[in-house]
Amino acid sequence: MEFPSFMEVLDFIGTFAFAISGIRLASAKQFDLFGAYVVGVVTAIGGGTLRDLMLGVTPIWMINPMYLICSGIALLWVILFEKKLVRQEVTFFIFDTIGLALFTVVGVEKALGLGFPLWVAVIMGTITGAAGGVFRDVFINEIPLIFRKEIYALACIIGGLFYGLFNWLNVDLVLTQCLSGFSVFLVRILAVKYHLGLPRLKGEDCENS
Amino acid sequence: MEFPSFMEVLDFIGTFAFAISGIRLASAKQFDLFGAYVVGVVTAIGGGTLRDLMLGVTPIWMINPMYLICSGIALLWVILFEKKLVRQEVTFFIFDTIGLALFTVVGVEKALGLGFPLWVAVIMGTITGAAGGVFRDVFINEIPLIFRKEIYALACIIGGLFYGLFNWLNVDLVLTQCLSGFSVFLVRILAVKYHLGLPRLKGEDCENS
Amino acid sequence: MEFPSFMEVLDFIGTFAFAISGIRLASAKQFDLFGAYVVGVVTAIGGGTLRDLMLGVTPIWMINPMYLICSGIALLWVILFEKKLVRQEVTFFIFDTIGLALFTVVGVEKALGLGFPLWVAVIMGTITGAAGGVFRDVFINEIPLIFRKEIYALACIIGGLFYGLFNWLNVDLVLTQCLSGFSVFLVRILAVKYHLGLPRLKGEDCENS
Numbered sequence: 278m279e280f281p282s283f284m285e286v287l288d289f290i291g292t293f294a295f296a297i298s299g300i301r302l303a304s305a306k307q308f309d310l311f312g313a314y315v316v317g318v319v320t321a322i323g324g325g326t327l328r329d330l331m332l333g334v335t336p337i338w339m340i341n342p343m344y345l346i347c348s349g350i351a352l353l354w355v356i357l358f359e360k361k362l363v364r365q366e367v368t369f370f371i372f373d374t375i376g377l378a379l380f381t382v383v384g385v386e387k388a389l390g391l392g393f394p395l396w397v398a399v400i401m402g403t404i405t406g407a408a409g410g411v412f413r414d415v416f417i418n419e420i421p422l423i424f425r426k427e428i429y430a431l432a433c434i435i436g437g438l439f440y441g442l443f444n445w446l447n448v449d450l451v452l453t454q455c456l457s458g459f460s461v462f463l464v465r466i467l468a469v470k471y472h473l474g475l476p477r478l479k480g481e482d483c484e485n486s
Numbered sequence: 487m488e489f490p491s492f493m494e495v496l497d498f499i500g501t502f503a504f505a506i507s508g509i510r511l512a513s514a515k516q517f518d519l520f521g522a523y524v525v526g527v528v529t530a531i532g533g534g535t536l537r538d539l540m541l542g543v544t545p546i547w548m549i550n551p552m553y554l555i556c557s558g559i560a561l562l563w564v565i566l567f568e569k570k571l572v573r574q575e576v577t578f579f580i581f582d583t584i585g586l587a588l589f590t591v592v593g594v595e596k597a598l599g600l601g602f603p604l605w606v607a608v609i610m611g612t613i614t615g616a617a618g619g620v621f622r623d624v625f626i627n628e629i630p631l632i633f634r635k636e637i638y639a640l641a642c643i644i645g646g647l648f649y650g651l652f653n654w655l656n657v658d659l660v661l662t663q664c665l666s667g668f669s670v671f672l673v674r675i676l677a678v679k680y681h682l683g684l685p686r687l688k689g690e691d692c693e694n695s
Numbered sequence: 696m697e698f699p700s701f702m703e704v705l706d707f708i709g710t711f712a713f714a715i716s717g718i719r720l721a722s723a724k725q726f727d728l729f730g731a732y733v734v735g736v737v738t739a740i741g742g743g744t745l746r747d748l749m750l751g752v753t754p755i756w757m758i759n760p761m762y763l764i765c766s767g768i769a770l771l772w773v774i775l776f777e778k779k780l781v782r783q784e785v786t787f788f789i790f791d792t793i794g795l796a797l798f799t800v801v802g803v804e805k806a807l808g809l810g811f812p813l814w815v816a817v818i819m820g821t822i823t824g825a826a827g828g829v830f831r832d833v834f835i836n837e838i839p840l841i842f843r844k845e846i847y848a849l850a851c852i853i854g855g856l857f858y859g860l861f862n863w864l865n866v867d868l869v870l871t872q873c874l875s876g877f878s879v880f881l882v883r884i885l886a887v888k889y890h891l892g893l894p895r896l897k898g899e900d901c902e903n904s
Contacts, residue, residue: 303633304687311640311684312633326540331744331754336540339606355687397757411834416620418629420836424721424730431729475729478722478773512842513896520849520893521842535749545749548815564896625829627838 285343288383291376292344294369295321296351299413301362304355306417313355316416318348323409328384328401332391370469378461380406381433382454385440395444399437406433406461428468428475436461493663494552497592500585501553503578504530505560508622510571513564515626522564525625527557532618537593537610541600579678587670589615590642591663594649604653608646615642615670637677637684645670703761706801709794710762712787713739714769717831719780722773724835731773734834736766741827746802746819750809788887796879798824799851800872803858813862817855824851824879846886846893854879 299320303313322344326336338344355362384405388398407423407430414421423429440457448456467473508529512522531553535545547553564571571578593614597607616632616639623630632638649666657665676682717738721731740762744754756762773780780787802823806816825841825848832839841847858875866874885891
């Protein structure tokens with residue numbers, strides 16, 4: 278057995294935090310253990326799966342069982358520490374943001390590696406980071422949070438653009454990964470700390486087919 | 487014209503029952519005939535389609551028109567026997583469970599045949615059996631039933647594991663198919679008869695992005 | 696830079712109208728600018744993306760950035776002309792119907808070009824035209840409009856069948872495109888003008904797993 282790389286540790290942390298978020302929201306809606314697990318899994322791997330289907334490759338979780346195992350550990354965690362989870366709120370927010378940053382970088386790299394242009398790669402990074410949460414909200418029958426609350430997907434887009442910029446400037450790969458991931462992290466942290474959201478359109482009440 | 491095989495007859499029965507379930511729920515939500523048909527089709531073939539997209543092959547219904555024709559017959563059936571459907575409840579439950587069992591076996595075999603490991607095959611069997619009902623519930627804007635009610639997807643998982651076990655023991659293929667399908671059937675029947683569900687997590691009211 | 700073809704102009708108009716419909720409905724639900732843009736994009740390209748995934752080819756919007764740019768222009772349009780949009784209602788209805796007609800023809804042709812039989816092509820045309828609106832309604836947490844209101848998807852099916860008929864009669868390609876597209880347009884316009892819908896099943900209140 279090999280020792281996991283730093284990226285693998287971050288991937289585990291991100292998957293864990295994403296799964297926890299899905300499991301908790303599903304529990305609040307009276308889902309049973311299986312339902313909660315499925316929502317946790319979908320939150321964690323939904324974005325990567327959609328990305329891989331669009332890129333035309335086998336979804337990552339079908340190649341590496343880590344994602345399903347990690348979601349199972351998240352389910353156990355919620356069962357065991359149910360009452361202490363509220364006190365872990367800040368930790369999970371940090372983990373979730375690490376996941377967002379890492380998933381974005383992974384998505385951007387995968388698309389670029391398959392020969393897609395940067396603008397597709399930025400979208401794939403954003404889908405990897407943000408689409409799982411959209412699927413989660415569809416399953417629990419809520420309007421997706423990321424379309425209404427603090428900046429989330431925009432952090433992925435900014436991180437993806439930084440990746441492209443550093444890449445274009447021939448910055449070292451590891452440094453590019455760290456800096457672009459850190460930019461996602463920073464934008465998201467600042468957005469939540471200062472309640473930064475995007476403006477809304479003053480919606481009419483229209484019915485438009 | 488060839489005489490249909492036993493498996494094809496079961497496949498028809500399962501598709502029919504799944505489509506009926508979608509059409510009836512859509513009708514209860516005031517969908518028109520087209521909407522009801524689409525929800526019926528999606529219930530019947532949604533799981534197999536998601537499986538095939540993930541496995542990287544052409545969705546089965548695009549190769550064999552039987553699934554769409556069978557869903558059309560289901561629509562006719564609901565139109566003709568609208569008032570008698572409630573009395574057919576038990577029959578449809580049996581048909582639905584036959585479908586669940588068969589779809590699971592078909593999904594497991596397809597994934598194994600494409601060279602995926604057993605744990606992926608079990609998930610593919612479960613997706614084939616259970617994902618159509620999830621899509622149906624998303625379309626009619628309800629929280630997916632299988633995440634909250636009697637054991638459903640777990641029956642698929644158990645059946646898939648039995649398939650792997652018998653396969654590993656070098657049991658004859660037809661016997662493996664029958665036994666693992668029967669285990670799905672049995673678990674589901676028992677779950678409904680004795681109202682067996684999985685426990686629920688005591689959900690907090692949390693908002694977690 | 697080349698001058699855009701007539702088809703490309705129609706494609707732009709259709710994408711624009713579809714995106715506008717998504718953006719307006721998202722705004723009415725208090726989505727922020729990013730959320731409104733995503734719903735606009737999904738309305739415009741969701742159908743084509745699902746079609747391409749099923750056909751096993753790279754989604755069109757990943758090859759041609761026009762669709763995302765056009766949706767961005769639609770977002771700007773809604774921001775700038777917010778109060779005048781109601782007066783543009785008829786124009787948008789015409790644009791939306793042009794989009795429906797064109798998307799249907801494009802979907803039918805793509806499937807036929809990849810060697811699929813006509814019945815698959817008709818469904819792919821319908822998915823191209825109608826599925827984006829279904830995704831839109833799932834995202835804004837409403838029951839899909841096209842399952843309950845005036846004839847919409849049926850117009851695509853009729854147009855697809857006409858395409859097959861003219862093709863079979865060896866009618867000239869451009870004429871086939873125009874006539875089948877026009878049939879979609881006409882059916883949809885008549886359906887809205889005379890409030891033509893499909894009948895509904897008298898739904899029972901049933902719970903059917």
